Amino acid sequence: MSSTVFMTDMSATWKKSVPAKVAKLFDQTDPARIFGKRDLVAVKIHFGEQGCTAHIRPQYVRKVVDRLKEIGARPFLTDTNTLYVGSRTEACSHILTATENGFGREVTAAPIIIADGLRGNNSTAVSVDGQHVKTAHIASDIHYADGLVVLTHFKAHELSGFGGTLKNVGMGCAARQGKLEQHSNISPKVNEKKCIGCGDCITWCRGGAISLTGEGKQQTSVIDPERCVGCAECILSCPHGAIQIQWNQSIPVFMEKMVEYAAAVIRSKTDRVVFLTFITDVSPLCDCTPFSDRSIVPDVGILASTDPVAIDQAAVDLVNAAPGNPLSRLESALAPGEDKFQALFPGIDWSHQLEYAEQIGLGTRQYELVKL
Numbered sequence: 001m002s003s004t005v006f007m008t009d010m011s012a013t014w015k016k017s018v019p020a021k022v023a024k025l026f027d028q029t030d031p032a033r034i035f036g037k038r039d040l041v042a043v044k045i046h047f048g049e050q051g052c053t054a055h056i057r058p059q060y061v062r063k064v065v066d067r068l069k070e071i072g073a074r075p076f077l078t079d080t081n082t083l084y085v086g087s088r089t090e091a092c093s094h095i096l097t098a099t100e101n102g103f104g105r106e107v108t109a110a111p112i113i114i115a116d117g118l119r120g121n122n123s124t125a126v127s128v129d130g131q132h133v134k135t136a137h138i139a140s141d142i143h144y145a146d147g148l149v150v151l152t153h154f155k156a157h158e159l160s161g162f163g164g165t166l167k168n169v170g171m172g173c174a175a176r177q178g179k180l181e182q183h184s185n186i187s188p189k190v191n192e193k194k195c196i197g198c199g200d201c202i203t204w205c206r207g208g209a210i211s212l213t214g215e216g217k218q219q220t221s222v223i224d225p226e227r228c229v230g231c232a233e234c235i236l237s238c239p240h241g242a243i244q245i246q247w248n249q250s251i252p253v254f255m256e257k258m259v260e261y262a263a264a265v266i267r268s269k270t271d272r273v274v275f276l277t278f279i280t281d282v283s284p285l286c287d288c289t290p291f292s293d294r295s296i297v298p299d300v301g302i303l304a305s306t307d308p309v310a311i312d313q314a315a316v317d318l319v320n321a322a323p324g325n326p327l328s329r330l331e332s333a334l335a336p337g338e339d340k341f342q343a344l345f346p347g348i349d350w351s352h353q354l355e356y357a358e359q360i361g362l363g364t365r366q367y368e369l370v371k372l
């Protein structure tokens, strides 16, 4: 059986602006049936790193917020802190970055709540019983929301081939410990050349896994992998950037863990989830980079569905069906129908995340595209 994916293109007229089309598209999913009065609805979005300009336009977000308010729900914009050190590593910087990128309440009419708290450790353990993940560490303020609207900016991604809904939910709704679990299967490592032996990280270590070794100026910290619980607190705590993630997770396992995390988030919402995907400014790298390079294809449109797998499959098909931008990083696969994501990241089989998501019953890759 197939799932319905609604689509609007990016054309606009005097009578029909793109924001107005976003509101109409959202209505196709019947939000008044899915969400109720006084529901706290998390509107999950990637605000973009400082310098990123490809993120979803805040004016589109406003339309979704307005519609939720008309229903009587109480929407808030949300994302989680990053695993790496950047402009969204903790909630203070994260909210300032979101505001700088245009997501302030003056534009979107909704408050911003960083769902995993000030330092990324406000998480709730959710049973998922996956092949890799038994307990997912989900950002608490997403877990405890009554409903979820997932707004995804669709783009290429250096780890998953494309960054779509499954990634926005699986990685994007995980607290820092959950992000580390997906990215790495062993503890972080101390870069001895950068470490000055100050010991600050020891205070933050949840597992009592860090100690100092050596004498005087040669002193550095060391992590005991047997005691490390993978909370990732130390990565943020080191003022010298000396503690590093070990990006050793094989890509298929990374995708499977990401999908299992997505399942933990979505299943806890018992059908009170809607997905909107913006295939606009399809940048060649993730919005976590502090810049947005030229789009690899012209703007394609915006999708809506209640099936996270179908909407990702439709988005990747639509991008691949589009002509590539010869001025972008895309050096091959420019013809319509050629695989743009394989061309950008030849070692990554993006389809694995969709196959696995379908296999665990998160949705279907079969879809009917209904154009508005």
Ligand code: SF4
Binding pocket: 190, 194, 195, 196, 197, 198, 199, 200, 201, 202, 220, 221, 237, 238, 239, 240, 241, 242, 243
């Ligand atoms: S890793 Fe960073 S915080 Fe820890 S001792 Fe070294 S310099 Fe200090």
Ligand code: SF4
Binding pocket: 187, 188, 204, 205, 206, 207, 208, 209, 210, 223, 227, 228, 229, 230, 231, 232, 233, 234, 235
């Ligand atoms: S990840 Fe957590 S438990 Fe492991 S060394 Fe870092 S702070 Fe300690």
